[in-house]
Amino acid sequence: MLIRERILEDIKTAMRAKDELSRDTLRMMRSDFGKEELALGKDLDEDDVMRVLSRGVKTRTDSATQYEEGGRPELAEKERREIEIIERYLPKGLSEDEAKAAVAEVISELGASSKKDMGAVMKTLRERHGARLDGKLASRLVASALS
16 A cells, blocks of 8 residues: 555544544645645655655654754644654664665765765665665765765
């Protein structure tokens, strides 16, 4: 079953269970899918769906941090619970050690040796690992490996 189909089924299940947080979070993601389709001008494939879900996690992580800094721990907790709901649909991310190994492998294959090669390395990493590899982590690892 495709991720979008699972989300639609889970919205119905959340409605029956009167689980407002899950229902609302999944509805927001469904809305984000529609916005992304309009922006791209095409139906989303699974990679596009993963990207939208990953963006949702990133946005909520940033919001939770800002709420904590602003003295609103109850709102930060709500954001973290929304992250848990969204992460059910994302593949397990690469650990830092796995990411280091992936970066080393791509650098070796491409023969990258300087910061000029960073774009090619990052592109190859995105193609191979997609949403499983955190972009900030990959960027940091590639930059330190090529410096």
